[in-house]
Amino acid sequence: MEISHTEENYLKAIFKISERDGKPASTNAISSEMSTSAASVTDMIKRLSDKTLIHYERYRGVTLTGQGAQIATHLIRKHRLWEVFLVDKLHFSWDEVHEIAEQLEHIKSQGLVERLDEYLGFPKFDPHGDPIPDADGNFAIRKQVLLSELKHSERGLVVGVQDHSTAFLQYLDRMALVLGTPVEVLEYFEYDESMRVLISGEREQVLSKKVCQNLFIQKR
Amino acid sequence: MEISHTEENYLKAIFKISERDGKPASTNAISSEMSTSAASVTDMIKRLSDKTLIHYERYRGVTLTGQGAQIATHLIRKHRLWEVFLVDKLHFSWDEVHEIAEQLEHIKSQGLVERLDEYLGFPKFDPHGDPIPDADGNFAIRKQVLLSELKHSERGLVVGVQDHSTAFLQYLDRMALVLGTPVEVLEYFEYDESMRVLISGEREQVLSKKVCQNLFIQKR
DNA sequence: AATCATTTTTAGATTAGCTTAAAAATTTAT
DNA sequence: ATAAATTTTTAAGCTAATCTAAAAATGATT
Incomplete structure (x- = not known):
């Protein structure tokens, strides 16, 4: 069909x-x-x-239906693998890859996705931290919370974004808040729900409510 | 437009x-x-x-028109660069890549082709030996002749194919007559226009008229 | 339960790209 | 140069995907 x-x-x-x-x-x-x-x-x-x-x-x-869901997850798999390719191999930044992957996900071929997956080293997450479903459609699950849910003195790693907009991703680049960055909550301001955060154990930064509500953290 | x-x-x-x-x-x-x-x-x-x-x-x-030709050569550029990617990086064989590249050539993006080109090391020829036009649409030209045009005792390297059919490419694989293989004409049979050829300085093989008329050789 | 607002469907049309069959233009052959 | 064969165009119509505007169904409010 x-x-x-x-x-x-x-x-x-x-x-x-x-x-x-x-x-x-x-x-x-x-x-x-x-x-x-x-x-x-x-x-x-x-x-x-x-x-x-x-x-x-x-x-x-x-x-x-089962059939429909299978097609949808396979598209997501292809989309996210191509994003990894574009970022890891062609050195695009994470805010540039969505539209290209939107086209690449429609390429039809039996072997292509599996070879690409292997070539990329079977990544489990894409450049935005979204899980890449395996060939059977299973997504890896990771314990993650929004930065806004962390309490004072709690620490964790940046592992993903909820908002995928170019504006947000570019903001994060500017703040050096890319995936894998360690963060620690130093202070919470009830007034505007912002937070003072220690980034990479180096720099302090006040992050707005909106930013905190769109950044996924893996606690540790 | x-x-x-x-x-x-x-x-x-x-x-x-x-x-x-x-x-x-x-x-x-x-x-x-x-x-x-x-x-x-x-x-x-x-x-x-x-x-x-x-x-x-x-x-x-x-x-x-100029415009039309520019689009066409750019498509050929993309097609051939993607073929190099599929063969060199994803290890597809040269008879499997055409249909996939036929889809990939339509991906639209400003930076993608140029980054791909760089990633692949600016190849000048695709896996079938066809020239890859540069960003301005210029094709590299190479002195090549058909194997059928070689005389007795002349030598050269396999550099391309005229017939791109799967059947022919698979035949060449079987005969280990891939790109870069050295060949020398040992004998020409006028009867059926076939040739006895020394391949890689190792094996002798009689090649049919049809095969000889579809293999490009760079003399030396 | 009747009215009002929202959501969804239907109706009618449009566009790109395709088809077959017939007509027209051009080329080849006598 | 006229007839025959070929090539190209026109005509008419199909499907997928889209639109706007109007009708119908559902849900919410009093």
């Missing part, structure tokens, strides 16, 4: 929305995620239903 | 045909190259003409 580039993107969007919201993806949620009209989504829902890639109940929302 | 995947493929086909035949590409030649109907080609010719990517005179054939 042929699955188009566009259909693949819909499946990925549905996967993302159900993950995020913990419930079936509504027509509107999909149209918003895909930046398209609700009418287009209704149309596409019919096509994907016919191909048994999704399960749909009118006005109830969309869930992925 | 947006150029679609399909339009890019037409430009590449027109480039290939004009190169091969040394004259403007006819509607039929394009339809044959693209495995599509002549009517579709006429349709596409209108679109590409409107975008000033080709020059067309009814019943006279198609030539690429």
Whole structure:
């Protein structure tokens, strides 16, 4: 069965929305995620239903079938492996790779992903700290909390971001808060929910509420 | 100006045909190259003409404009660089890479090709011995002849293939006649235009007319 | 339960790219 | 130079994916 580039993107969007919201993806949620009209989504829902890639109940929302979920996770696998390639091998920065990987994830080939995986040394996380599903679709799980959840004097490592925007990633680069950086909470300001943080055991920096709520930390 | 995947493929086909035949590409030649109907080609010719990517005179054939030629050579550059990547880094064999590169060549990004080129060490030829145009579209030229043009006792190196078919490439693998292999003509049989050849200074092999007419040799 | 607001679907159209079949233009052969 | 063969174009229509606008269904409010 042929699955188009566009259909693949819909499946990925549905996967993302159900993950995020913990419930079936509504027509509107999909149209918003895909930046398209609700009418287009209704149309596409019919096509994907016919191909048994999704399960749909009118006005109830969309869930992925086993088949659909497999395609979606495989796309995520490819996307994240290509991001690792672009950063590790071609030396792109982590804020430049999303759009390119968005195209590369649609390349179809039996052997390519597995060889790429091997070539990259079977990475478990992408350059933003997001887990890379294995060939069976299983994601590695890591104990992580938001920096905003850390208490005074708690320490940890930066392991990921919740906000993937270019603006945030570039801010983190400027602050030298890349993946693997050790952090320690020195002080919490209730007034604006900001934190004074020791970065790499070297520099102190006050980080805003918004920053703290978008940075994943592995405690230690 | 947006150029679609399909339009890019037409430009590449027109480039290939004009190169091969040394004259403007006819509607039929394009339809044959693209495995599509002549009517579709006429349709596409209108679109590409409107975008000033080709020059067309009814019943006279198609030539690429500067713009069109630039896009075509850039596609060839990307295709061949990706083939080098697949063979050198991911260890695909030379008969497996064409279809994957056919997809990869359409990836759009400012920096990607140049970084890939650098990563691969600025290769001048792809795994089949075809020249890789530089960023300005210039192809390296190499003095090469077909094996069938060599006389008795002449020697050279295998540097390329004319026939890119899987069958031929796999035959060459079996015969250990990969790129860089030294060959010497020991005997020419007028009867069927076959040749007895010394391969790598080690093994003798009789090669058919068809094989000799599809192997490029650099004399020495 | 009736009304209002929101969400979703349907209806009708558009575009890119494709098809087949027939018509027209060009080239080749007699 | 006229007929025959070939090439190319036109005509008409299909599918996937999209849109806007209107209709219908659902959910929320009083």
